[in-house]
Amino acid sequence: MSTVRVGPMRRGGAVTADSGMNYAALGATSRPDVVPFPPSGFHAAEYRHRIGSGARRFDLAGRALMTWGALRHAGFQVDEVRAEPVSQSPRGAGPLFLEDGTPWITPGMTARLASDDPAAVTGRVKVLTTLDEPGRIGYVFGTMTGSTEVSERFLLVEHGEDDAVHVILRSLWEAPSSRLGRLARAADARQRKLDERIVRALHPSFSVG
Structure with a gap:
């Protein structure tokens, strides 16, 4: 079955x-x-x-991923989305949008995240890199000054040679002080639980509850 592109696709880029x-x-x-x-x-x-x-599953998941779907489905509020102006774009392409006006994630885009989960990041994040290759699409985003978390995540949808579609999440977060002992271990456990929820969020049967 041929791939049906359901959203704007472009080669990746990065910000300085x-x-x-x-x-x-x-x-x-x-x-x-x-x-x-x-x-x-x-x-x-x-x-x-x-x-x-x-x-088809790859294309739908890729479209959801590149419009903040993984985070929204995982329980985050994503608002104040701002694309990088054309004059500052590393490829001079500026913002991209779906047919209904939904912004497509591009390098330099920022957004504000909020969640009822105390372990989740609250504050602004910025897209550092996007990736768009045959069978692979995703982006890297990190936290900005003022966020409640110091972290970076790489989210990727991959269509393998065996026809399976996977979501891959690679995360980096500031380690709690070892002097906190049990509290540090609990903070790490909450971080891992949150990441596991995000990586499962694009499965058709996923429910936040």
């Missing part, structure tokens, strides 16, 4: 270092070796969840 971020290891989650070798003071993890098979 930005002083508005609240951490220095920008783009670290785009590298698989960040999991065994995270930057000093950070923890990292990777999750992989199958959400179906076939080109």
Whole structure:
């Protein structure tokens, strides 16, 4: 079955270092070796969840992913979405939109996240990199100054040679002080639970409750 593009697709791009971020290891989650070798003071993890098979499932999941669907389905409020102006775009392309006006995630885009979950990030995030290749689409986003969390996530939808469609999430977050003991372990557990919820959020049967 041929792939039906249901949203605007483009080659990936990246933004340059930005002083508005609240951490220095920008783009670290785009590298698989960040999991065994995270930057000093950070923890990292990777999750992989199958959400179906076939080109149609890949296209629908890719469209949802690139319009903030994984985060919204996981219980986040996503608002104040702002695309980077054409004059500042690394590829000079500016913002992209679906037919109904929904903004498509592009490098430099920012948004405000909010959630009732105390473990979830609240505050502005910025898209650092996007990826659009045959069978792979996704983006890296990180937290900005003023956010309640110091973290970065790489979210990817992948259509494999076996026709399976997976969501992959690679995350990096500031490690709680080891002096906090039990509280530090609890904070890590909450972070991992949140990431597991995000990576499952594009499955057709997923429910936040």
